[in-house]
Amino acid sequence: MPEHSHGNHDNLLIAVVLLGMGAALFSAFLLPGWWGPAGLIAVYLAAGVPTALSALSELFRERRLDIDLLMVLAALAAAAVGSALEGAVLLTLFAISETLETRAMGRARRAVEALMALRPDTALKRQGGTVVEVPSAELLPGDIVVVRPGARVPVDGVIVEGEASMDLSTVTGESMPAHKGPGDRVFEATVNLNGVLEVEVSHAAADSTVARMVALVTEAQSQKAPSERFSDWFGQRYTIAVLLGAVAAFLGFLATGTDMDTALYRAATLLVAASPCAVVISVPAAILSALSAAARGGVLFKGGGALEALAEVRAFAFDKTGTLTTGRAEVTGLHTTDESRFLALMAGIEAQSEHPIADAIRRAAAERGIDAAGVHEVHAHPSEGVTGQHPDGPLWAGNARMAARMGADLPHLDGVSDGAETLIWLGREAEILGAVTVADRPRDSSRAAVTRLRSEGLTLALMTGDRHAVARRIGADLGFQETEIHADLLPADKVALVGDLAAQGRVAFVGDGVNDAAALARADVGIAMGAAGSEVALQAADVALMSNEMGQLAAARHLARRTARIIRQNLIFALGAMLVLVIGGLFFDLPLPLAVLGHEGGTVLVVLNGLRLLADPIRRA
Numbered sequence: 001m002p003e004h005s006h007g008n009h010d011n012l013l014i015a016v017v018l019l020g021m022g023a024a025l026f027s028a029f030l031l032p033g034w035w036g037p038a039g040l041i042a043v044y045l046a047a048g049v050p051t052a053l054s055a056l057s058e059l060f061r062e063r064r065l066d067i068d069l070l071m072v073l074a075a076l077a078a079a080a081v082g083s084a085l086e087g088a089v090l091l092t093l094f095a096i097s098e099t100l101e102t103r104a105m106g107r108a109r110r111a112v113e114a115l116m117a118l119r120p121d122t123a124l125k126r127q128g129g130t131v132v133e134v135p136s137a138e139l140l141p142g143d144i145v146v147v148r149p150g151a152r153v154p155v156d157g158v159i160v161e162g163e164a165s166m167d168l169s170t171v172t173g174e175s176m177p178a179h180k181g182p183g184d185r186v187f188e189a190t191v192n193l194n195g196v197l198e199v200e201v202s203h204a205a206a207d208s209t210v211a212r213m214v215a216l217v218t219e220a221q222s223q224k225a226p227s228e229r230f231s232d233w234f235g236q237r238y239t240i241a242v243l244l245g246a247v248a249a250f251l252g253f254l255a256t257g258t259d260m261d262t263a264l265y266r267a268a269t270l271l272v273a274a275s276p277c278a279v280v281i282s283v284p285a286a287i288l289s290a291l292s293a294a295a296r297g298g299v300l301f302k303g304g305g306a307l308e309a310l311a312e313v314r315a316f317a318f319d320k321t322g323t324l325t326t327g328r329a330e331v332t333g334l335h336t337t338d339e340s341r342f343l344a345l346m347a348g349i350e351a352q353s354e355h356p357i358a359d360a361i362r363r364a365a366a367e368r369g370i371d372a373a374g375v376h377e378v379h380a381h382p383s384e385g386v387t388g389q390h391p392d393g394p395l396w397a398g399n400a401r402m403a404a405r406m407g408a409d410l411p412h413l414d415g416v417s418d419g420a421e422t423l424i425w426l427g428r429e430a431e432i433l434g435a436v437t438v439a440d441r442p443r444d445s446s447r448a449a450v451t452r453l454r455s456e457g458l459t460l461a462l463m464t465g466d467r468h469a470v471a472r473r474i475g476a477d478l479g480f481q482e483t484e485i486h487a488d489l490l491p492a493d494k495v496a497l498v499g500d501l502a503a504q505g506r507v508a509f510v511g512d513g514v515n516d517a518a519a520l521a522r523a524d525v526g527i528a529m530g531a532a533g534s535e536v537a538l539q540a541a542d543v544a545l546m547s548n549e550m551g552q553l554a555a556a557r558h559l560a561r562r563t564a565r566i567i568r569q570n571l572i573f574a575l576g577a578m579l580v581l582v583i584g585g586l587f588f589d590l591p592l593p594l595a596v597l598g599h600e601g602g603t604v605l606v607v608l609n610g611l612r613l614l615a616d617p618i619r620r621a
Ligand SMILES: Nc1ncnc2c1ncn2[C@@H]1O[C@H](COP(=O)(O)OP(=O)(O)OP(=O)(O)O)[C@@H](O)[C@H]1O
Pocket: 319, 320, 321, 322, 350, 353, 355, 357, 358, 381, 382, 383, 384, 385, 386, 397, 398, 399, 422, 423, 424, 463, 464, 465, 466, 467, 489, 490, 491, 515
């Protein structure tokens, strides 16, 4: 809690404060004795001195006026006019509420670190013919570990043998188990429900997905959201104003004939009544909780700013491939005279590409037992295709735009050229060697998510580098209207379109981090899907959905809006309470202990209200 950095009242100090307060009250109301003054001194020393010291050091070192200084001043003023007991009540309640706040905020902050505790300490590592138990931290990429049924996976890796249902909820927030088999990635801390797996380690424990999630959230929590910057700024200005106001009120009371002691007491009451602790802590309490709740549901916000921006988004723009669609394309047709040579060249030129199209082509070749030809000097041309050198001469593979760049005239292929599947041509300079159609299908969760966002009155857009016919087929399937579908886009076109949307309000761009980093960056909120295991997506976005579950999008937006609502509630409540207390102090002789109770009680209440977000069930929304 750097901004509300009340001194750290540790347990011992709190115990001394409570004991001292007990003694002072006992002496005041039951049996007077030396323990009364001793108790008061104990309270002032244990609660006041550490706070005063840290506030003074902040004042001189960072030139910041800590709100807590107001509390100490008020307590001293109370003591000066002979109301030391009331000053002690103030310090005691202050110390208690500080402790509660610190605990609560710590809980919100550490909710994500709890994920770390789920990582198994040891792993069963295969060594020759046997299996030995080793510390997970010592596993290296390439090691093979055995994961028994019911066990948590000790590292990030790829399954080499075995199949199992896996509970991925710790990473993705999805409660439905997923089936995983050879070649699939598995993540540290997820649970193998029923199979025996052999997993090849891909990352050391220190840079596993879970470790990176925790690091990202911790980083996010340390960043200030815009409204947080406001409440800080407000806290600073306002603290000075309160100090001056109390002095003015003191002089005012004197001028209107109040005696010295009463005037000082009432000024001290005002100091407490008007101090803005609750206002300052309203925002961080809500944001810390929301960031943690989201992360446990598999949604990583890169900071409070992303959370606040998402609450205000008016338009969602979607990338198609790998976002609305599964990104696992299939080759659906070959149009060539020599299929094996064609596929060998295609697989060769696409050997390095990470585009889903390339993956589909490589799989199609592998299924037919065709080896990829050796193609060198391969260059990717975003949104067009790839070029390379084969011993027989240069090669290119790509769409109509790529063909045009090569000066090739495209033949008309009946039922294909005007079909609704992605069409990739293979050519050598101006000569066409053949074509392949590739189709991808919408994710199961896309339609419901799109419908839901639309029903909430948001503007939607589909943006793709693919051709119109494909975009229209997928778009219509998902309920996009003709005018919302934009195809044949270059990455720069996506950026420009996002800019157009941004003219009407905040825009979120939802992508997969492949070829759309610029649009993700241009949008007010860049959201990456399927970020578990994809470094690019994690880096490029403001919000990363660990799973491929589109439903998380609406859930994340709900959490963001709920956070904004709770922040608003908190601010209104905090300002309202302050107003009531100040009016009480100015006109109704509000006793100091009541002002303190109202002040500290209000502060604790806004923290607890913020903490409600910690329970937000993002994964079920
Ligand atoms: N490696 C590649 N091989 C062949 N063609 C490619 C390759 N990369 C891109 N293309 C061509 O460029 C088009 C646009 O690609 P781009 O990556 O911009 O969009 P996309 O990922 O297919 O779709 P979206 O924009 O919806 O994500 C593809 O449809 C394809 O025709």
